[in-house]
Each structure stands twice: as C-alpha cells, then as structure tokens.
Amino acid sequence: MITVKAICSRLQYLAVPLSSSCVFQMACDHFISKARTPLGAALEILGREKVSNWDSKMTLFLSLVESVLFYGVEVWGGRYLEDIEVVQSRFLKRLLNLPFSTPGCYLRLETGRLKLKVNALKRMMKYWIRILEMKEDRLPRICLTQLVQLDVRECNLPELNWATQLRGHLSIIGSDDVCFDADAVTVKRKLLDMCERWENHCFSLDIESCPNSRYNNHFPKYALLVQVLYPTLEVSAVRTRRE
Template sequence: MALQSMLNDLQVYCQTWGLKVNTNKTKIMIFEKGRHTSYNFVYNDIVLENVNFFKYLGINLFKNGHWNRTQKKLAQHASFSLHNLFTVFNQLELSIGDKFKLFDSMVGSVLNYGAEVYGYQEGKNIETIHCKFLRKVLCVKKATNLDGLYGETGRHPMRIHRKFIMLKYWTKLISLQNDCLLKRMYNVLKFDAENGLSYGGNNWACQIKQILNDIGMSNIWINQEHITINFQQVKNRILDIYKQEWYSNIRNSSRLSSYSIYKRSLETEDYLNKVNINKFRISLTKFRLSSHNLAIETGRYENVARENRLCTNCNLNVIENEFHFLLVCPKYYSLRRKYLKPYYCRWPSIHKFEKLMSTTNTQMLNNLSKFLYFSFKERTDNS
C-alpha cells in the first residue's frame, strides 16, 4: 500500500509539472543485503520489472545500498575524459596551473558527480584517477609517494573535496522549509542519527554528523536549526586538519626523509612555473620526490639495508642519498662548481641543503635543475 501511495504521488507530481511517465518501462528495486527478494508489484495493470541496480540522474544505485561500485563506474567514465585531457597536453604547451584547471573542469567534475550523496566513501578508484593525473603532470614513476604528489602540487585528495560538497549541500538542505519533501526526508535521517541508527554507516545524516565531530565542530550539528553556518570556516578547519595529517605523514615516511627537511607547507612549488624547460624541471621533480635511481631508493627494491645503500661513484663509503648526490659526491664536482654558487660547494651541510632546496629564486632554481639533469645524465652514461 505504501508503494502504491508513493507511485500515485509520483504520478500526481508528474501531471502537475507536465511530465510524462512511461509505465511500460517502469522498474522497481528492493534495497536489501544478501538476499534476492522478488515480488510482483503492479501499477496500472503493468508488472514492474525487479532490477538489481538502477541509474538515476547519472548515478548508479545498487540494491545492497553500498557505493563502492558507484564510484568505480564514475572512475571508469572519468578515465575516458582523462585520456582526452592527456591528448590535449601532448598537443599544447600549458602551465601547471592551467593543467590543474582543465583537470578540475573536465575530469574532476565527473569524479565528483553526485558526491552530495556518496561523498563520505573512501573512493579508492576515484583517487587512482586523480593520482594518475598528478604523476603525468610531474612525470614521475607510479611508485612515487602520494603525500609527495600532493605536497609538490599543493593539492589534496578528492575525498577532502567530496566532504566540502556534502557539507555545502547540507547547509542548503537545512535551510529549506519543513514542508519540503527533501527536508522531510532529511528530518527522518536526522532523527535516526540522533538515536544511534546509522544503517551500517549508510545514514547520510550520520555521515554529516561524523564529519563535524571529526573536525571538532559538533556544536554546529547540535545547533543547526538556530545558527547561521559559516561554510568557509568549516572548509578551512577541514583543510587545516588535513594539512597537519599530511605534514605528519611526510615527517614519518622513510622514503621522504630528505623531502621533509625542506618541505614545510602544502602549496604548489614555485619551480613548477619558473623552470620552463621540461627536461630540467622533470629532473628536479624526480630528485625532490625520490623518483630517481640513487642507491637510497633502488636499495628498497632489492631489500638492501639502509646503511648498506652506499655510493659506488666515490670512495667516501657513505649512503648515496639526495644530500650526498647534490652537495658532497666528488664525481659531480665540476658540474657543481659550474651551476651552484661557491657557498653551497664549500663545507656542505644539511642547513645548506635545506636552503638550496627551498629557494624561490628563478635563476637558482634553473641552475639547480640543470645540475641535476646533467649529473643524472653523466651517472647514467657511465653506469
């Protein structure tokens, strides 16, 4: 009876707005887990087709109520857009900023489609597409640390952006009149959320409540009907918490031990726009993100103990890490004198290493990238 009433309401709604319903193609889906219940529902003497999934406004809904396959479908569609975007990159010389804008408009819009309702999900397949784009832009290998990718480009995971979308939609939803159908449905979810009914974590209102709790703004949830919500303030809090998480990750990563010396903030690096010759810029990027073939990195693949990843290009019997390669190893003495200031060539130290890798001076960045390019080239040619 409830279903019949809903169908009647739908018909009245469609008639009111001049919409037509094709009853010959009407389908029904029963949300359930682990079962395959089948009933013969009839509407206007037409038997409704019982289906396992249904596409509504471009979003795939599955009978188990989970969103994993939905985000997979979105990632598949976005991969086609990403391929077309890469074709554009191969034909045009674009700045890093322009590439980011094109990705957000052409691919990100697909990845985040419908995020208002499924945005709380982890979305591994969606993030795979995002990271594929970042690796392509930076020209680094697939195994490059993800926190390094975000740090170098100043971007954050798509899951963070989906939270923004959910909360922005929520602020609009709670401002609706109570007789609005959407608001009435939200009030049902809210009532259940406040009484501990999460539907196995699928209660949308519970997800909003959890996001606000996680960022220490549970007072907004409690007083949502009586206060004006500052969305920008909430957004900034989410970003601040993520930045702290990101900084902790690079500090605790053995792969990014050198990177953490000079990387302090989550923002796009200056050299990406100041080093205009691609081969030089790529050399600097690979060096910064440990996407290179120095012993400190290749030793990981062969399970060599860190203290045994020694430089084979000199007799100093020390680990071949980024600091040694850039400022110490005698093999690159002449190139070092050619491209780097004498200050960095005499009495090398971690402080000088940090200062050089943190520079924003255009000439120094270009010289540094040239030194790295020709040093790695010499190293490869002699291997």
C-alpha cells in the first residue's frame, strides 16, 4: 500500500529539477543559469593565463561550460535545442569582445562553430541507442515503447512525448523513418550519417540567415566566401580586428 504524504509542484531528481507541467522548462532554465558560473570561470582562466590558442579556448568551453549545461540534456532537451544556444553565444561574444546584439549566425560562421543543438541531438540519439540495447523488461525500454505507441495516436501530446520530439528533429534531415522501425544495430550503423546530416542542416541555416540579417551590410558579402582566420591566430582578437 502506498501512502501519499504530500503533493508538491516541483522537486529535484538526480539533480534535475522537475515540475508538475512535465515539460522540463524548469530544467532548461536551471541548467542555462547554472552554466553562467563555469562560463565566467572559463573566461577568467583564459584572461589570467593569456591563452591565445583557439582550440584550447574551445576545449575549455567544452569541459567547463558545456558539460554543466548538458547534464541530462538527452532527457530534458528535446523541446529546448534552440534555447540552450544562448550560453555559447554569451561565451563567444564576451571572449571576442563583441556587442551583445551581434547575430548568432555571424558568430558561428566567423568562428567555425555549430549550434549547441548539434551536440545535444547527438546525445539524444546515443541515449536512444542505449535504451534500444536494454532488455524489454527494463523501465526505460518500457517507457520508450509506450511513447512510441502514443506517437501515432490522436491523443498524443508532443510537448510531453520524448519519442515524438526525437522523431520531429530526425524528420528535418529525412531520417524519421529510422526512429521506430530500427533496432540498436541499425541505428548505430546510421548514426554517423544522421549526425553529418544534422551538422550540415545547422550550418546551412546559418548560411541562409546571414544574408537576411540587417545588422551589418558588409559581413554577409564576404562571410560566405572568405574564411576568417583571426580566431585561429595566437594573438589578441581585439587587436587583430582593429588592424
């Protein structure tokens, strides 16, 4: 017999905030906010140690900032792949001393970065494979089976269905047929191709967005033809831009 002692509208489970809405908005806000601390620490380290190598800067971002932001993202991030990009944009703008109004597509094209949702979806797909490899009596596998069955019903609520969210992302790159008809071996075999398609899709979106931006009339004219080299040069970004 189960005794209910109290009903609460929010709680934390394995350090992931949960709310009665079950849409993980609270989790998204929590980890975006939590990433601010390591972001500031990373910038402080880069400034104090005078790190000039671009790869080292991005490695530090990956290990300190993205690792905090992405805690459990494969579970809660399905609806918030665009929202999490604010963390990378904030880091790059502060790192390069750019105005906070600088469009994200400018940032990523100039620095050779892709949106964080690229890595987030990769983690979702790898988590999906892990579940498919589980025995059918495991709870995660049972839950996934139920979500897949709900996905084709009229009563399905996409904002609450992890499988529907994953299928929606895969449909963008023409891989939604893999979601429900394949086993773990098949998904593993197609994983690299799906990741490459997703990367190309995100890169294409930035290319398409750049000419339509009114922020700067000159950048779109050369951004797609000339590779900007200063992020890879071991010199001050501010001094290089001025020169």
